[in-house]
Amino acid sequence: MRAGSPRLLREINDRAAIEALLRNGPLTRSELEGLIGLSKPATAQLLTRLETADTVVRNGLRGGGRGPRAQLWSVNGALAHIAAVDLTPETVDIAIADISGAVLTEHKAPMPAKHGVLEAFVSAVGKACGQAGLHSDQLLHVVVGCPGAVNPANGELAYAPHLPGWSGFDMPGRLREQLATSVSVENDVNLVALEEMVAGRATEVSDFVVIWPADLVGAAVVINGVLLRGASGGAGEIDGLMIPDRAAADTDTDRSGGTYGELLSNASICKLARAHGLAARNGHGAVRKALAAGPAGGEFMVDLAKRIATGVASVVAVLDPELILLSGDIAQAGGTTLNDLVAAELRQLVVPRTPLQLALVTGKPVRSGALHSALAVARETVFGLPAATTAPFRGPVVAGSPR
Amino acid sequence: MRAGSPRLLREINDRAAIEALLRNGPLTRSELEGLIGLSKPATAQLLTRLETADTVVRNGLRGGGRGPRAQLWSVNGALAHIAAVDLTPETVDIAIADISGAVLTEHKAPMPAKHGVLEAFVSAVGKACGQAGLHSDQLLHVVVGCPGAVNPANGELAYAPHLPGWSGFDMPGRLREQLATSVSVENDVNLVALEEMVAGRATEVSDFVVIWPADLVGAAVVINGVLLRGASGGAGEIDGLMIPDRAAADTDTDRSGGTYGELLSNASICKLARAHGLAARNGHGAVRKALAAGPAGGEFMVDLAKRIATGVASVVAVLDPELILLSGDIAQAGGTTLNDLVAAELRQLVVPRTPLQLALVTGKPVRSGALHSALAVARETVFGLPAATTAPFRGPVVAGSPR
DNA sequence: AAATCGTCTGGAAAGTTAACAGACAGGAGC
């Protein structure tokens, strides 16, 4: 901890004002006073200073009350732009926004199966930038959300068998070269968690976990309002967790050493469904049929809930979070029925009575999360706002990320 | 985030000075200047102000060099006192320290098995206080380290079957009444982790886990340099983790659903030892015999390592920490041999190559950890120092962070 | 007439730079 001169006060107050303007839209001077706690002259001086520095712009007048119309102020969005990308095996979905958070344009494009993914990606980003009247090197930062996790040591994408074209090289590094701007790659479930924290079910909690039971089980861990990435980017990669199969129906799983992912793979869930007399082609299909099938389906649901809950129990035992959110196809298909079954099983396995809820997935959670993450990085770079304060999460830390 | 007037600067700078004095022992004015970055007159004024407020005291002179002998300053320890207690089923071990961290006195006393634990505890603390010339109500804070975890909702001690006399009531509340001072109860493994972070193997990392394989398996989780307690105080209570028994020797465990604690209980380890032709009465005894027995013992050690590693793997999958420390009787008895076997097994179970080390347990880790914890609380209440900053491992907190 | 906006003036609080007086160790000169 270091001491500071009056100059430090300036910085603190400027940042407080910028943060208030970003968070609460256009404000009059007197509203800003109330929010940051400065006096009238100090606030006026601050605004004119930020205006001459181009940090802040006039944004219309507010009338209606007595007295003269008050000047409205907001942060100059044109200071910097960012891109948020949702990358799946089939498509890229891109949004370009300015630093105020306003989305300028959107663009969606298909992705090739394996070869030429990089080229397709770069051209899609180029097109989106074009629509916004920019070049990709004018972007301050790009956040890409995708399955898997980037190892901070070498930049390689791991845990992502569904994105075969992207493995074996320094993914953020290559993208940075091609786009001529700073890029970070973030796990998609992490971004969903971010979005749940900003605008979903987790706005009121600081420690929670999003669990994504699917063909590749993933989880996002948020501790103290900060996304946990892990030393090698592998936090929340619970697919490989060794857990026993506690399902009542015997499906020939190796009861002494299956992984969580194996027990929740499409193949394995279909097998379990068959053992209960249900035919399905994938996990969420099986869940949907079971829900429709009535009592017979109920037993399958209980067995599935047992499998899901056993993994959730491991997370609860280690972290004891305030809240667990279930997300993904299977959880969505199972709805509150499955959610409640898992909650009941969980209660038998661990002491803490951690509430379990369905994620509040509306719209495009991965892309929105990427947008928030990119904004946090941009605001830290441009305004020196600590990301943890701007939004209750940290931007991704990647080699070559802006300082 | 709020703005601040010059008064805020005073607070920031005072706290910076106090923190520097606490951390770096007695300092001359010019040394303090260098540490906190203030000018000579400002530092001198600051010191005289803190001296008249009794916050800081003169502490001898430093001579030797050219020029006049420089005045040495340090924080006034007599401002407040704290107690640190290591509570086990058999004994209490108490240390009384002042707010500068200097230990004034120590006291150790036996504990009754079940009845009258509260009375014995209070009288031991009273005796320790007496030795230091204090009454217990003059203590600013008391931290008690013990097995188990206190549920923040009702104050009851859970996960602590070895402390039967302490369950079923609001433990910190009752102690607070009896001692007439503020009391907090902390899990013993958590305090070991704190101590490892302050002065052990984990000084350079911010995310690590201490695992305590024993009759009651515990773990402490540190994320971002902060101890994770969990929503109901149960973070790290991995005793109930459901894991498969991967040991090669068959000991009739329920392979489809044992808990981590069952697999590492004294009884279970002895059974495993017997299956390998070793007789022992408890876990660390078995390990010691196995180490002495040569090759035959080696197979037992591998099986034990498999059991330990399976639970460690769950922690790694969820958190991907920078470091895992093994502590407790069994880990100590097994030494680097067991540590390396567990590390090898772990590498086969999870992707991250998390380093595994033995905790650097010297002296009284639980009591020292409790002392650091109590000091952090005292320094926060007396000086307004954020506890996370007091500890030497956190990055600086941004000035003007929300109050 | 009342309330509100924006600006201006004077003053308080905090820190910085610069200069000065005094103290002490070390070496030069005798």
Place this chain on the structure above:
DNA sequence: GCTCCTGTCTGTTAACTTTCCAGACGATTT
């Protein structure tokens, strides 16, 4: 071996800068 000078360090004082606050004033709108 003794004396005295010099350089360096401590601690204090004074003048100036930066930043914010309280209050007053004119202008504007309902």
